[in-house]
Amino acid sequence: MAAMVSIRVNGVEMSVAADVSVAAALLNAGHTMFRRSVTGAARGPVCGMGTCFECRVTIDGEPGRRSCLEPVREGMRVTIDA
Amino acid sequence: MAVIGGGPAGIAAAAVAAGLGRSVVLLDASPRPGGQIWRHRDRGTLPVGARDWLGRLEASDATVLSGANVVDVAPGFRLGADVQGRAVTVAAGAVVLATGAQELFLPFPGWTLPGVVGVGGAQALLKAGMDVRGKRVAIAGTGPLLLPVAAALARAGADLRMVAEQAPPREVRRFAASLWRTPARLVQAALYRSAFATVRYRWGTWVKRVSERDGALLVTWTTGRSTWAEPADLLCTAAGLVPCTELARLLGCELSGEAVVVDHEQQTSVPGLYAAGEPTGNTGMEAALIEGAIAGFAAAGQGAGARALWPSRARHRDFSRRASEAFRLRPELRARAEPDTIVCRCEDVTLASIAPGWSVREAKLATRAGMGSCQGRVCGPALRHLLGTSADTVRVPVVPTPLGVLAGLTAQRDDSRGAS
Numbered sequence: 001m002a003a004m005v006s007i008r009v010n011g012v013e014m015s016v017a018a019d020v021s022v023a024a025a026l027l028n029a030g031h032t033m034f035r036r037s038v039t040g041a042a043r044g045p046v047c048g049m050g051t052c053f054e055c056r057v058t059i060d061g062e063p064g065r066r067s068c069l070e071p072v073r074e075g076m077r078v079t080i081d082a
Numbered sequence: 083m084a085v086i087g088g089g090p091a092g093i094a095a096a097a098v099a100a101g102l103g104r105s106v107v108l109l110d111a112s113p114r115p116g117g118q119i120w121r122h123r124d125r126g127t128l129p130v131g132a133r134d135w136l137g138r139l140e141a142s143d144a145t146v147l148s149g150a151n152v153v154d155v156a157p158g159f160r161l162g163a164d165v166q167g168r169a170v171t172v173a174a175g176a177v178v179l180a181t182g183a184q185e186l187f188l189p190f191p192g193w194t195l196p197g198v199v200g201v202g203g204a205q206a207l208l209k210a211g212m213d214v215r216g217k218r219v220a221i222a223g224t225g226p227l228l229l230p231v232a233a234a235l236a237r238a239g240a241d242l243r244m245v246a247e248q249a250p251p252r253e254v255r256r257f258a259a260s261l262w263r264t265p266a267r268l269v270q271a272a273l274y275r276s277a278f279a280t281v282r283y284r285w286g287t288w289v290k291r292v293s294e295r296d297g298a299l300l301v302t303w304t305t306g307r308s309t310w311a312e313p314a315d316l317l318c319t320a321a322g323l324v325p326c327t328e329l330a331r332l333l334g335c336e337l338s339g340e341a342v343v344v345d346h347e348q349q350t351s352v353p354g355l356y357a358a359g360e361p362t363g364n365t366g367m368e369a370a371l372i373e374g375a376i377a378g379f380a381a382a383g384q385g386a387g388a389r390a391l392w393p394s395r396a397r398h399r400d401f402s403r404r405a406s407e408a409f410r411l412r413p414e415l416r417a418r419a420e421p422d423t424i425v426c427r428c429e430d431v432t433l434a435s436i437a438p439g440w441s442v443r444e445a446k447l448a449t450r451a452g453m454g455s456c457q458g459r460v461c462g463p464a465l466r467h468l469l470g471t472s473a474d475t476v477r478v479p480v481v482p483t484p485l486g487v488l489a490g491l492t493a494q495r496d497d498s499r500g501a502s
Contacts, residue, residue: 020211044196048206053455
């Protein structure tokens with residue numbers, strides 16, 4: 001069993017593998033929509049490598065972080081659009 | 083010497099030049115070197131060649147800055163980077179651009195739905211820990227990348243339903259027949275195919291549209307003659323790769339089509355500025371390693387070392403050329419977007435709102451297309467393919483950058499002016 005860390009997604013605590021990206025952790029928790037577009041449409045990750053900016057979320061209060069480039073960390077607070 | 087990009091080309095350039103005694107700094111946006119092809123969490127899962135190169139880089143005196151986004155390059159060269167939220171300025175006598183390629187996403191109805199990802203995008207997400215076990219996955223794309231991605235998804239436990247190559251069967255057959263010249267590639271392709279042997283692998287097939295149904299995707303496939311729909315949880319689709327050339331264009335390098343023009347030593351039209359791998363249009367990991375090594379030798383002033391690698395580079399260029407001819411995009415892929423299809427995902431600009439004759443600048447001013455977070459990285463190449471819109475000029479910062487970092491970079495520049 002791989003090491004686990006605890007993160008909070010919209011206030012909900014979850015245990016995720018310690019060596020995954022925030023994007024992978026969110027997808028594995030069943031979140032396919034990460035954010036709303038400027039017209040309110042649902043969007044999720046596309047390029048997986050930091051080019052398209054579709055997977056951006058708020059991490060520890062900082063908006064606009066590309067979740068595909070961010071490894072998860074113990075205690076991380078992630079906010080996605082509802 | 084500064085190397086920008088930590089994939090095979092950048093690793094080879096940095097390791098070779100550092101091995102020759104040059105002071106080298108490698109700037110890479112990812113959490114650790116490897117680029118897209120060697121992206122990994124556990125190095126033990128990488129092929130031997132990749133581990134060897136990563137080991138060579140570590141054993142060298144090259145400084146590696148991970149999580150480093152180069153946001154500005156000034157002639158001379160002065161690089162400004164956002165390194166995990168810190169402003170870092172690097173002065174370098176020579177620069178190697180090893181910035182890789184990104185996927186080409188051509189708009190079609192439904193391409194913005196969550197669950198529609200890139201082909202390389204799926205591979206990257208998988209390597210970053212995405213769990214695909216039991217998920218219904220379909221792949222639609224083009225070129226040699228389809229096979230390793232299909233194999234990786236199948237091995238990861240995906241319920242792979244379809245692998246669709248847009249190129250016509252006669253082109254794919256001709257390309258496959260030409261692989262006798264590179265037997266290792268033929269063996270590799272066969273091994274990949276064996277990993278998803280029971281899954282349909284259709285040539286001359288592409289996605290027409292995607293919609294949402296019952297909480298999943300409904301993918302409409304077509305061969306031009308017949309059209310049918312199938313459900314999927316994840317659709318991995320792209321139209322091949324385009325070189326990442328923002329920094330090259332910022333510095334005024336000559337381009338041919340989408341690719342940076344280089345001489346025998348991988349030097350661009352800007353003296354002291356080299357490019358290696360995907361940005362030069364020479365595709366694939368093997369070519370990137372050789373071009374990176376040549377750039378490393380040349381930038382370190384060791385032309386003889388570079389020359390020894392020219393024949394090998396020529397073989398990879400030949401492979402690259404045959405691949406790009408065989409997997410040329412069919413015109414139907416460019417005709418899928420409907421008037422209400424979004425073409426700029428950042429600003430939700432529809433195809434109908436962009437007049438065909440506009441320049442990118444006109445499109446930006448009238449619609450905000452290309453002005454969002456990705457700064458035209460997705461819609462720029464898409465509009466070039468759909469409407470023939472020319473590429474826009476590049477402006478700094480080339481990636482969205484926190485104001486604190488920009489202020490830090492400005493202060494560092496002013497300090498260096500004051501000191502000189």
